[in-house]
Amino acid sequence: MPVTYQILPRHNLVYVRYSGAMMVEDSLKAFDTYARDPGARPGQRHLVDLSRITDMERDFARIMQLQATKGAELAMRETETLMVYFANTPLSLRAAALAKNGWSVSQGVIAVVFEREDAVMSALGLPCETIDDMLQTDLRKID
Template structure:
């Protein structure tokens, strides 16, 4: 699946990973599944890993529709949501900029783009050098 997510409750974090062609339909499906997940909570921080995308859908009207749908759901909780986009390639940086610019502070979303894993994790207050180390630590906690 091109868009997957994991909820890491101990870090109050949702890790979202995209791969291949980034489609709005996949984003809607993943966000809908997240919203219905029993561990989903208002105010969870989001780390969106775009480092593995190869291209993105260019229907900007659909992209803005996706942002509006997400904003409506996130705005209902009344808490600020931090979105950190990890993007390290030209196409992922373009996708991250588009996503970031679709949010506003008035929607309760603070969105930033980071070009390294360490910077993305640090901006979330997580003391891991890379995403793999974070996910491994989470696996150990669950075992």
């Protein structure tokens, strides 16, 4: 599947990785799976990694439908959601801008876009410089 997610409870973070063609149907399925995941919690921050996309769906009506579906789910929670997009190519920056502009504060979502991984980690308050470092740190057990 070109979109996967991983809940990192120690960081109160959901890491979402897109690769290949970014399609609305895949996003809807992944978000639905996340919404039903026992590890999903209100207030979890979301890091959406768009650095590996090679194409994106251009049916803008469907893209707005996706945002509305996700927004309805997140708006039902009583806390704001920070949505951080990592986009480092012209295509991923277009996708991130489209996604970011699809959110509103009234939905309880604060969306930001960063082009550098170290800026992403800093915005999330994580002591890592890269996403891979974050994932490796999360795998280590802290005694």
